[in-house]
């Protein structure tokens with residue numbers, strides 16, 4: 001397994017960038033909203049002062065002020081009492097619109113905020129609205145009550161506000177003749193000021209927000225990178241540990257394989273040696289036997305009773321040794337003969353084994369039966385005959401003196417294929433001997449009455465194992481023994497390679 005490439009780092013940096021940017025955008029937007037609120041509050045304040053002053057003026061039907069250069073009579077005011085003289089001084093009527101204009105001019109001198117009276121239907125052309133004001137006034141006609149906008153162009157950045165002026169009772173003394181009705185929109189007062197005034201309060205906060213976000217991004221990115229680096233290091237360590245472990249396991253496996261090979265080789269050598277020795281012993285043994293027979297035939301009358309007895313022992317010994325060598329060779333052969341697994345009907349194998357045991361069966365009055373049908377397995381017929389022959393033969397041999405021999409052969413499915421069971425009612429095998437009896441020349445009973453060299457089970461075990469199975473002993477109830485062994489099912493005729501190796505002697 002590999003740790004994903006540096007895409008993880010890039011991806012998380014990008015993800016943080018997007019998140020932080022979103023947050024920054026949101027916060028700046030909030031601040032802009034705040035600025036707008038401040039601007040609106042300022043503009044509304046000025047508007048309402050002007051509006052109130054105008055209303056106050058209107059309710060007086062206009063106010064008189066001395067005529068001066070700055071305050072000449074209003075040419076647009078159509079009123080017979082517009083100009084009056086008191087004590088030789090000239091006074092003129094200041095209607096609300098004229099007052100508004102004068103206030104506005106005063107305000108202009110202070111700079112900063114300005115305001116202006118306007119209408120879509122101005123009596124005085126100078127009160128005509130500019131394009132922005134036209135828009136705002138149109139909105140009032142559609143029901144709007146105020147308009148606030150930040151208007152930016154090449155050389156200015158301004159907040160523009162407009163509040164509406166409705167026709168009231170007090171207005172009608174001068175405006176009724178123009179056809180206005182109460183409650184109608186007569187016009188509006190627009191308030192304008194540089195956005196900088198408000199932004200000056202907001203900008204430091206904006207800068208702070210930007211810096212905070214930058215710092216936040218750097219911290220987040222740094223922490224993420226550190227975490228990923230830590231993760232990567234851990235991962236690398238883990239991978240290294242795993243590789244080391246795998247290397248160790250491989251090494252151990254190699255050692256084990258070598259040990260097994262060594263063992264197999266020495267085993268093979270030993271078996272070859274045993275085979276060679278057994279084979280070579282046959283000839284001298286045959287000579288001993290035949291010369292002992294010759295002495296017996298030709299010189300028996302020259303020997304006394306002791307001599308004849310000794311000669312008898314000698315012939316016996318030679319005979320037993322021949323039997324042992326034959327068995328050893330059979331055992332060796334079981335290990336050396338090549339196995340070509342074929343489908344084999346076990347019933348046929350059992351019949352052949354019983355045919356070979358005819359004499360022993362008659363002698364022991366033994367009965368061999370099958371429990372159920374026997375399956376078809378994969379194996380070498382002649383060797384399997386040997387196994388059943390040895391097992392049934394043992395049952396006959398180790399019979400109980402008080403019981404007629406009953407042997408039951410059965411088979412049942414087993415994870416490895418089939419389990420074949422040969423059950424007898426003989427003298428049984430003590431638990432302590434259950435491993436030993438499968439070794440060469442290990443007889444269960446040293447009873448001389450029971451003939452045999454004790455190699456039958458060793459051969460059976462070798463054959464079963466070379467077929468890829470295993471063999472064991474169980475108790476039979478109420479008396480006797482069950483020999484069990486497994487064989488591969490047909491057509492799974494593959495013999496495990498380890499067994500083939502062992503058999504390549």
Ligand code: HEC
Nearest residue numbers: 058061062076077095097098119122123124127171174187
């Ligand atoms: C004493 C008379 C008088 C009264 C009262 C009066 N106005 Fe006017 N108004 C005028 C005159 C004259 C003008 C013409 C332009 C100017 O004087 O600048 C005018 C102009 C205006 C204008 C500017 C647009 C234009 O037509 O030039 C608006 C808006 C306006 N009046 C609204 C009102 C409202 C609202 C009231 C009531 C609160 C009101 N006026 C009361 C005399 C009056």
